[in-house]
Amino acid sequence: GENVEQHPSTLSVQEGDSAVIKCTYSDSASNYFPWYKQELGKGPQLIIDIRSNVGEKKDQRIAVTLNKTAKHFSLHITETQPEDSAVYFCAASTSNAGNMLTFGGGTRLMVKP
Amino acid sequence: DAGITQSPRYKITETGRQVTLMCHQTWSHSYMFWYRQDLGHGLRLIYYSAAADITDKGEVPDGYVVSRSKTENFPLTLESATRSQTSVYFCASSRNTPNQPQHFGDGTRLSIL
Numbered sequence: 001g002e003n004v005e006q007h008p009s010t011l012s013v014q015e016g017d018s019a020v021i022k023c024t025y026s027d028s029a030s031n032y033f034p035w036y037k038q039e040l041g042k043g044p045q046l047i048i049d050i051r052s053n054v055g056e057k058k059d060q061r062i063a064v065t066l067n068k069t070a071k072h073f074s075l076h077i078t079e080t081q082p083e084d085s086a087v088y089f090c091a092a093s094t095s096n097a098g099n100m101l102t103f104g105g106g107t108r109l110m111v112k113p
Numbered sequence: 114d115a116g117i118t119q120s121p122r123y124k125i126t127e128t129g130r131q132v133t134l135m136c137h138q139t140w141s142h143s144y145m146f147w148y149r150q151d152l153g154h155g156l157r158l159i160y161y162s163a164a165a166d167i168t169d170k171g172e173v174p175d176g177y178v179v180s181r182s183k184t185e186n187f188p189l190t191l192e193s194a195t196r197s198q199t200s201v202y203f204c205a206s207s208r209n210t211p212n213q214p215q216h217f218g219d220g221t222r223l224s225i226l
Contacts, residue, residue: 032212043203043217044156051212089156095211098163099144103156 002027004092006104014112019080021107023090024072030092033073034101035064038087047088048075080111116140119204119218126194127226134189134221136204142216143209145187147171147179149200150220156203162187163209194225 003026013019023033031052036044050057050064050073057064061080066073077084087108091101117138126132136145147159158171160179168179176198178190187206191198201222205215 034214036217041219043205043219046214046216049214093212098161099207099209099211099213099215100158100161101215105155 002030002092002094002102004090004102004104006090006107008107009105010108010110012110012112013080015080015082017080019077019084019109019111021075021088021090021109022072023074023092023104024070025092025102026071027092027094028068028071029094029096030071031095032093033064033066034091034093035062035075036089036091038089038106040086044089077109080109082111082113085109085111117204117206117216117218119202119221121221122219123222123224125224125226128194128196130194132191132194132223134191134202134204134223136187136189136218138185138187138204138206138216140206140208140216141184142206143184144207144215145181146205146207146215147177147187147189148203148205149173149198150203151200159189159202191223196225199223199225 006023034049037047038044063076087106090104120135146161148156162168162181203220205217207213207215
């Protein structure tokens with residue numbers, strides 16, 4: 001089955017700096033890659049997703065890039081703010097898997113003011 | 114727009130007791146999922162359902178029972194709770210078209226003494 005590895009497990013940045021979180025996946029049939037943000041005491045919330053027919057997607061300060069050949073995808077957050085502090089999860093899915101997601105282990109991002 | 118709601122938010126019970134966690138969604142999503150989240154293990158799938166009256170096991174189903182008599186509800190029952198089932202439980206739902214995100218509730222924090 002699919003295996004998703006996520007790095008780093010913790011990331012500390014200064015406010016205003018950029019943050020990058022990387023994920024690799026094992027199943028070449030995976031074609032959908034969502035990213036979730038989880039704040040303390042809350043459920044994971046979708047922040048951005050990318051499908052395999054595009055290489056990059058951007059939404060204001062966040063962007064996701066996908067390299068299908070290398071089987072990795074990354075989340076980029078620019079101009080980080082303290083409210084970006086949270087745990088971030090990447091995930092992967094194939095269209096044959098009934099919207100089943102395989103999650104990475106999570107990255108705790110801390111933005112220092 | 115209520116979305117997906119879980120109840121109760123917090124529950125304390127004793128070993129051997131039966132406890133049911135509720136999940137309700139207002140989107141008429143076909144797919145529903147139950148996860149548990151523990152430190153060091155990320156999100157692990159317990160059970161999922163593709164439609165009413167259709168359920169299937171996930172990665173960690175032992176000790177849990179689910180049912181889905183109505184599309185909008187997907188209760189999770191621990192028939193005889195054990196301390197190892199102390200965790201935070203998340204319910205999620207998604208549409209029945211390929212490559213759709215899952216939408217999560219805010220979780221139930223369950224402590225078994």
